[in-house]
Amino acid sequence: MIDIWTEKYRPSRLSDIVGQDDIMRKLQSFVNHKELPHLIFAGPAGVGKTTTALALTMELFGEGWRDNFLELNASNERGIDVIRENVKDFARIKPSNSLGFKIIFLDEADQLTPEAQAALRRTMEMYSSATRFIFSCNYSSQIIPPIQSRTVVMRFRPIKPQDMKKRIEIIAREENFAIDEDAMDAITEISEGDMRKALNILQTIKSSGEMSAARIYEISGMANPKQYKTLLSKAMAGLFDEAREMLDSMMIEQGLSGIDIIRGIHSAIRRELISPRQKIQVIMALGESEFRIVEGSSDNIQLDALLAKLAYIGQEVN
Ligand SMILES: Nc1ncnc2c1ncn2[C@@H]1O[C@H](COP(=O)(O)OP(=O)(O)OP(=O)(O)O)[C@@H](O)[C@H]1O
Numbered sequence: 001m002i003d004i005w006t007e008k009y010r011p012s013r014l015s016d017i018v019g020q021d022d023i024m025r026k027l028q029s030f031v032n033h034k035e036l037p038h039l040i041f042a043g044p045a046g047v048g049k050t051t052t053a054l055a056l057t058m059e060l061f062g063e064g065w066r067d068n069f070l071e072l073n074a075s076n077e078r079g080i081d082v083i084r085e086n087v088k089d090f091a092r093i094k095p096s097n098s099l100g101f102k103i104i105f106l107d108e109a110d111q112l113t114p115e116a117q118a119a120l121r122r123t124m125e126m127y128s129s130a131t132r133f134i135f136s137c138n139y140s141s142q143i144i145p146p147i148q149s150r151t152v153v154m155r156f157r158p159i160k161p162q163d164m165k166k167r168i169e170i171i172a173r174e175e176n177f178a179i180d181e182d183a184m185d186a187i188t189e190i191s192e193g194d195m196r197k198a199l200n201i202l203q204t205i206k207s208s209g210e211m212s213a214a215r216i217y218e219i220s221g222m223a224n225p226k227q228y229k230t231l232l233s234k235a236m237a238g239l240f241d242e243a244r245e246m247l248d249s250m251m252i253e254q255g256l257s258g259i260d261i262i263r264g265i266h267s268a269i270r271r272e273l274i275s276p277r278q279k280i281q282v283i284m285a286l287g288e289s290e291f292r293i294v295e296g297s298s299d300n301i302q303l304d305a306l307l308a309k310l311a312y313i314g315q316e317v318n
């Protein structure tokens, strides 16, 4: 059986979780004092919310942590009544640890309706002497104020490229392979702060046998930023036919849509060294083409029109 790296390399200690330093400091202090308030972990996907809840539990309870941890998922536990029953059953049995409480981790808590959350709040009160709740959600604003005011909110951030690279390097060492800076940049760019996505790309690319930036872009169905750079400079130099040919091959060989192309050019333009005036004009042109395509206009005509506009903008003297 192959190991899935997101599980194999899920940190089991708070100190191995990267990029959430403030949160880890606070949680470490709770661990040291053997105390814990109710918590809300808010933040985007794949940044360590579940991992942190698990690592925190392991550090608090050590060996017997499993008996002291209940994980529920608000979006698939079929309604608030099932959740409350589960909580009740779990909370009834005395904690098998010296701290005097157990942890209930409720994933996707923002999926519960406000009414369900209100019911949950009452359950929370009822068992609060022997349980601590950790709510996980994307936005803490989706949690009702009475729950918010009884919890400490911790905001998880997207993982910064340098922190992601730290983790990738550790995994590369463990798995015995080399990865160059370009490939790491490609992974951090595509995964946009989502560590789960980064590790999945890393594992896919490792098993494909070719650990290169080009292959990473190819596998994830994204064009290499360098291609957009070339496309943009050809178009702005007025080499319409060459640019169009390049565009066609990106669409056919890499399966990119008109919208993908426009978004790709958009992220490339930000790094491009052209005059601010030209940059603004290009961005306006991109905005217009995107709008038209989304509204149902043909990819082909809009992309041709865009290339024509870029040629026009490129003619202007800086
Ligand atoms: N901050 C981090 N440091 C190290 N590894 C991480 C971090 N965040 C995520 N990972 C890795 O990514 C995987 C997924 O992370 P996790 O399950 O904690 O995400 P999550 O924030 O709970 O996301 P979701 O909102 O989708 O549930 C983990 O198993 C771990 O391998």
Ligand SMILES: [Mg+2]
Residues within 6 Å of the ligand: 049, 050, 051, 107, 136
């Ligand atoms: Mg999670």
